[in-house]
């Protein structure tokens with residue numbers, strides 16, 4: 001079993017709470033910080049379709065409200081798609097808080113099947129340093 005299987009399980013438990021009556025495509029995400037805290041989230045859809053948001057974004061909201069910190073690992077899982085990767089918008093949102101070395105776990109229904117990094121997910125991304 002993968003050593004970060006607990007993070008997959010947290011993402012899967014979050015996926016069970018997905019509110020996805022329109023797409024019927026439940027997604028779960030879980031973020032771990034270096035001190036071991038885990039923040040999870042599901043996708044939440046809205047009848048006005050563009051107003052819905054992704055599981056990764058919900059997880060990031062919990063992460064910020066929980067005090068933030070250095071992100072070491074992220075797991076994402078979807079009931080109907082093996083190895084789901086975050087959408088472009090969520091890559092940018094995750095990169096706001098997770099460095100290029102943060103691990104991103106891709107999962108199937110059994111657990112983690114592939115490990116990537118945020119740097120691989122969003123190369124040459126826009127960085128806000130100069131805006132601060």
Ligand code: THU
Pocket residue numbers: 020023025027028042043044045052053054055056085086087090
């Ligand atoms: N979705 C996520 O939650 N995360 C992703 O990385 C890709 C897509 C959600 C958004 C929408 O509720 C459903 O999947 C179908 O696009």
